[in-house]
Amino acid sequence: MDYRTVLTTCTHCGCGCNFYLEVLDGRVIGTIPCKTSPINEGKLCIKGWNVHEFIQSKKRLTQPLLRKNGELTEVSWDEALDFTARRLKEIKDAHGADSLAFLTSARVTNEENYLFQKFCRAAIGTNNVDHCARL
Amino acid sequence: MAGLAASFGSGAMTNSIAELEDSDCIFIIGSNTTSSHPLVATRIFRAKQKGARLIVADPRRIQLATMADVHVRHNLGTDVALLNGMMHVILKEGWHNQGFIDERTEGFEDLKKVLDAYTPEKAAEITGVSADDIIKMAEYYAKAKAGSIVYCMGITQHTTGVDNVKTLANLSMITGHIGRESTGVNPLRGQNNVQGACDMGGLPNVYPAYLAVTDPNNQKKFESAWNAKLSDKVGLTVSEMMSGLSHGQLKALYILGENPMVSDPDTAHVEKALKAAELLVVQDIFLTPTAQLAHVVLPGASFAEKDGTFSNTERRVMRVRKAIDPVGNARPDWEIIKEISNRFGYPMEYETPEEIMKEISSVTPSYGGITYQRLEGEGLQWPCPTTDHPGTRFLHKDKFVRGKGLFYAIEFKPPAEVVDEEFPFWFTTGRVFAHYHTGTMTRNCPTLDSEIHEGFLEVNPGDAEGLGLRHGDAVSVSSRRGQMTAKTMVTDRVDKGVVFMPFHFIESSANVLTNTALDPVCKIPELKVCAVKLEKVA
Numbered sequence: 076m077d078y079r080t081v082l083t084t085c086t087h088c089g090c091g092c093n094f095y096l097e098v099l100d101g102r103v104i105g106t107i108p109c110k111t112s113p114i115n116e117g118k119l120c121i122k123g124w125n126v127h128e129f130i131q132s133k134k135r136l137t138q139p140l141l142r143k144n145g146e147l148t149e150v151s152w153d154e155a156l157d158f159t160a161r162r163l164k165e166i167k168d169a170h171g172a173d174s175l176a177f178l179t180s181a182r183v184t185n186e187e188n189y190l191f192q193k194f195c196r197a198a199i200g201t202n203n204v205d206h207c208a209r210l
Numbered sequence: 211m212a213g214l215a216a217s218f219g220s221g222a223m224t225n226s227i228a229e230l231e232d233s234d235c236i237f238i239i240g241s242n243t244t245s246s247h248p249l250v251a252t253r254i255f256r257a258k259q260k261g262a263r264l265i266v267a268d269p270r271r272i273q274l275a276t277m278a279d280v281h282v283r284h285n286l287g288t289d290v291a292l293l294n295g296m297m298h299v300i301l302k303e304g305w306h307n308q309g310f311i312d313e314r315t316e317g318f319e320d321l322k323k324v325l326d327a328y329t330p331e332k333a334a335e336i337t338g339v340s341a342d343d344i345i346k347m348a349e350y351y352a353k354a355k356a357g358s359i360v361y362c363m364g365i366t367q368h369t370t371g372v373d374n375v376k377t378l379a380n381l382s383m384i385t386g387h388i389g390r391e392s393t394g395v396n397p398l399r400g401q402n403n404v405q406g407a408c409d410m411g412g413l414p415n416v417y418p419a420y421l422a423v424t425d426p427n428n429q430k431k432f433e434s435a436w437n438a439k440l441s442d443k444v445g446l447t448v449s450e451m452m453s454g455l456s457h458g459q460l461k462a463l464y465i466l467g468e469n470p471m472v473s474d475p476d477t478a479h480v481e482k483a484l485k486a487a488e489l490l491v492v493q494d495i496f497l498t499p500t501a502q503l504a505h506v507v508l509p510g511a512s513f514a515e516k517d518g519t520f521s522n523t524e525r526r527v528m529r530v531r532k533a534i535d536p537v538g539n540a541r542p543d544w545e546i547i548k549e550i551s552n553r554f555g556y557p558m559e560y561e562t563p564e565e566i567m568k569e570i571s572s573v574t575p576s577y578g579g580i581t582y583q584r585l586e587g588e589g590l591q592w593p594c595p596t597t598d599h600p601g602t603r604f605l606h607k608d609k610f611v612r613g614k615g616l617f618y619a620i621e622f623k624p625p626a627e628v629v630d631e632e633f634p635f636w637f638t639t640g641r642v643f644a645h646y647h648t649g650t651m652t653r654n655c656p657t658l659d660s661e662i663h664e665g666f667l668e669v670n671p672g673d674a675e676g677l678g679l680r681h682g683d684a685v686s687v688s689s690r691r692g693q694m695t696a697k698t699m700v701t702d703r704v705d706k707g708v709v710f711m712p713f714h715f716i717e718s719s720a721n722v723l724t725n726t727a728l729d730p731v732c733k734i735p736e737l738k739v740c741a742v743k744l745e746k747v748a
Contacts, residue, residue, distance in 0.1 A: 079533075081514075081531050081532070081533035082529075082531060083513065083514070083529070083530050083531045083533065084402075084513075084520045084522075084528045084529065084530050085402065086402045086512070086513040086520075086651070087402060087646045087651070087652070088246060088247055088400065088401070088402055088646060089247065089398060089399035089400060089401060089402060089404060089405065089522055089523035090227070090247050090248070090249040090250060090522060090523065091402065091520060091521075091522025091523070091524075091526060091528055092249055093528065096514055096533040098533050098534055101534055101535070102534075103514055103533060103534055111587075111588075112588070113228060113526075113588045113589075114227055114228075114249060114522070114524075114526070115249045118249065118252065119249075120248035120249060120643075121248075121643060121644055121657075121658065121661065122248075122643075122644065122645075122646055122652060122655075122658065124657075125655045125657040125658050126651075126655070127514075128654070128655035128656055128657060128658070129512070129651045129652070129654040129655045130512050130514045130515075130534075130537075131534075131537055132496075132654045134496055134497070134654060135495055135496060135509075135512075135537050135538070135540070136494065136495060136496060136497055136501075136507065136509035136510075136538075136540065137509055137537055137538020137539055137540055138509060138538060138539050139506070139507065139508055139509060139539075140497075140504075140506065140507040141505070141506050141507075142504070142505045142506070147497075147502070147504070147507060152539065152541070152549075155506055155508060156508075156546075156549050156550055156553055157553060158506055159464075159491055159506055159508070159550055159553075160550050160553035160554045161553075162462070162489045162505075163462065163464070163489070163491075163550075163554060164554060164555070166461050166462045166488060166489055169461075170461050172441065173441075173443070173445075174459065174460055174461040174462065175460070175461065175462040175463075175464070176445070176446055176451045176454065176460055176462070176463050176464075177463070177464045177465075177466070178448065178451070178463065178464070178465040178466060178468045178470070179407055179410075179412035179466050179468075180403075180407065180412075180466045180467030180468050181400075181401030181402065181403050181404035181406075181407045181468075182401065182402065182403060182467040182468075182513075183403065183407075183466060183467050183510070183518075183543050184403065184406070184513075184516070184518025184519055184520060184530055184543075184544070184563065185403065185406040185409070185410050185518065185519045185520065185521060185527070185567070185570065186518045186519065186544055186563040186566040186567055186570070187466075187518065187542075187543045187544045187547065187563075188403070188406060188407045188410035188411075188412045189410040189411070189418060189566060189569075189570050190544050190547045190548065190551075190558070190560075190566060191412070191466055191543075191547050192410060192411045192412050192417075192418075193436060194547055194550070194551045194554075194556070194558075196411075196417075196432070196436070196438075196440055196441070197432075197436040197437075197438035197440065197556060198438070198551050198554050198555070198556030199554075200438070200439065200440070200441055201441055201445060202414050202415070202423050202441050202443060202444060202445030203414060203445035203446045203451065203460075204411075204412060204413070204414060204445060205412070205413060205414050205445070205446065205447050205448045205451065206404070206407045206412045206413075206448070206468065207401065207404070207448065207468055207470075207473055
């Protein structure tokens, strides 16, 4: 039996409460609020207490999907990544960088947001990048 | 955020969450704090316990309203009139802070001229709030030692969103409730890392740290850091992307972890736009309604499956740590972006998120002193320019980021859509305690799903009686943009003539009805106000 707790930050709202995710044999089984957090001081709301429940939901996407004959079909990473990079390039070549747009995410990490806007600005060459700050 | 940046020079919560509990007057407007930011509400409860006065301005009788010293239900979209009325009273009674105004601000004379007309009686006429209540609100806030303003999307999701925010900034400056402990103007950010996404340059007009893309010096700096030629043209906002797709100028959209089919106004318009794309890439953890329309779907990893950082609403950068491996063949989003960039022909060579953070701190002045090692413990609040800087608890201490605080003289403007004979009810939207945004995560938590399983429409008992609606009855709701059916919840949380619906539920999606009319400056849609009609479903 392998039981671990991992300190992290909640993903459900802008409060940014800290808690430990309880992991038993590779399954996330619960949350324990962090008492020394300057934000939540050992407390959590109902969304925080239950945040572990969606992580390993059966409905999670586990394989890339590509639309073939109108249907989203499971494919390998190589196929999905090659398709995406190739189509982005074709569209940029045919219609220019400003014909592409990117929605980054208030859900992913700072590092990922940074990388995504860098890709959009430096690789594609457009400032068409936004996210749901206004929603 | 555009509003606060214009008034103060920085678009972020001015003070910290913990400071709220030592404020002696908290003015909450357009934030259902107990539902949407429960751990901020805890501090408000504590402040109340310590004797603080609470002022709540919200069209709904939200939980905080039940413990408020004064709760007003102003008509939807009349915030500027309400706040101008308060300021009129403050100036007339001499409760303003002339020393602060003289020393720290500019533009006061113009504001004064505009405020002249907003007598409590005139404000009462526009807002539906009694003149006595407006005077009481003005007195409580102005006479406090440390007054705090807390707001959320109830202020910003309007065609006058920027005006509303600038008016709150005006209120804080005429009373000097800014730049000190436990005061300030505090926008609560809705998404867990919306602050971070903005800080990192996830916006069409700025690079990381809000450096304008139109400034040649910034362009040069990032061209050399990224070794690429950059565009000096401001990009498109979300709403402009949607119309760009519909009209054909835009050919491709790559969406990372967002769900515009549920979160954006006028769903029919969004669906038409997404279907028009020659290429729609969606990277997400679930097959959302948006992902179902994609040409290619890339499975990302959840927050529990990767390392990184989030920045919360009080500018605090904190660690996210990997607890388990990604489920199935999902991959961390940063790895997916890196792979695509490499295949596209722009090499990226990061091995870990920590390496990316090193690059971030080297190009982002406000994150200059942030390293993973220093984030152990409580995290760091930006601005944190150097590795020996302790971080910043509250902003604008001795001077505003822009130098002097700038007053804007703002007149009240009505919302883009108002009720009429055909659509006689005011319609507004928001969140419920058990769910978050489009419900992609929370509706997949069985415990949360069983708390609140479906959407509903809050209707005042008087209106329900007039329409022959009982609790639980199906009601058809239509606006100029769409029609949907929901269950009736009869409650006096809403006033007569106003109905409310949470927007988490795709089956009865509030955004089928909402208006795409935008604020002219920051392009936020007016999600909080539109006109609808109700009919009982036979």
